[in-house]
Amino acid sequence: MKSVERVLKGDRLALARLLTQIENEDASGLEALSALYPHTGHAHRIGITGAPGTGKSSLVNRLALHLRQNGWSEQAEPEAETVAIVAVDPSSPFSGGAFLGDRIRMRDLYGDPGIFIRSMASRGALGGLARATVDMVEVLDAAGFAAILIETVGAGQAEVDIARMAHTVVVVDAPGLGDDVQAIKAGILEIADILVVNKADLPGAENTLRALQLVLELANTAQRTKPDAAARDVAPQPAWVPPVLPTVAIQGDGIVELAQAIHDHREHLDLSGEYAARERARVRTEMEELLRQQLLEGFLMHQPEGAFEAALELVLTKKKAPRQAVREMIEGKKR
């Protein structure tokens, strides 16, 4: 498997080509992914999500720059981290095409072999990522990048897929996008490990910061995945309380604090045993999803030609309910 060796050796063209194959669910690409899988598990995966126009790309740009120059923590000896960025933008529901513009904000990152930026279109997936995003992140992990920043589609309330694949989720808000009632709604705020109010130099930033802090106080600090207390032999950790950080990404303000907060969160995950719990939950979801998909494909392949379409007709003409039609297909009942 030549492409696998080349990716592991740091060949950027081979990496880029493999990412394309995986994005297209090409068989040889998926085979390479399996071969690379044992090399994964070293990267810290950071999701950056939030509404359109909050400045996610600019924040990613500055954060990546900071990690390259100073690493995670201000206190420690500066140790630069290599950074991969996967930036997802929406596909047009009409043409299937896409305009991927996240690189426009990332021009500071050019010319650095420790950085790799890849844009991808959502290709119809609705959760803020594309179907292949997870697999592409695995490849970048195997290729040795220490931090992987995953920028989602501009997300509103329900695009929470990122919570299932990132270790640390940064939710980016900006002043003037909605009142505190918006903030109380379920969804994207609940998945935040770190909240950022970007464009904090704009009027109204104080209100946004206060509204988010209030929501955090209201919410019980229940975590998404609670590690089994019996299964860990470390001292119990206090629950993680998401910090609310003001930033001005285009000036670089607040980036040091953001990097520190991500670092702290990673430490919390490790010490509390939550890292392992999240990994287990993440891989479980992924395997269930694959199983579902392959069982579906396998089942449909063994159906008589046109059986599914015929059942679909019966449902559309209201002769049968969807659940009934599906059960009868499974039982192989004559129509």
Add this chain to the structure above:
Amino acid sequence: MTEKRLRILIAKPGLDGHDRGAKVIARALRDAGMEVIYTGLRQTPEMIAEAALQEDVNAVGLSILSGAHMALVPRLLELLEMQGQANVPVLIGGIIPDEDVPQLKKLGIKGIFGPGTSTDRVVESVRQAVQAAGAAQD
């Protein structure tokens, strides 16, 4: 289920600050079902080549209004070749004097579009150039 879509880099090298043309073309390619990666203004050939590599694009479209094409284009082609992407077709739009066209074609530019070119023609040329590049590789 598997989708294979053309990925096209649209870039603006050089110092002029007008990217309306580039955006019109990007939009037309998007509406034709392609995935367009747009780099923004004032890119050096080095930046464009790096983006072409990381994004593994099927073609590169350059918008050049500054008159610097005879310096920028050969440099970009050289960089693409150095990084193993000599087969990626490059097309140009913008203000290109007629007398430069033969030289640019000779360098390997797969399409040159002046003001007033219909977007349909650009889309079709991009498709053909990508197809030809794929056929040459097989």
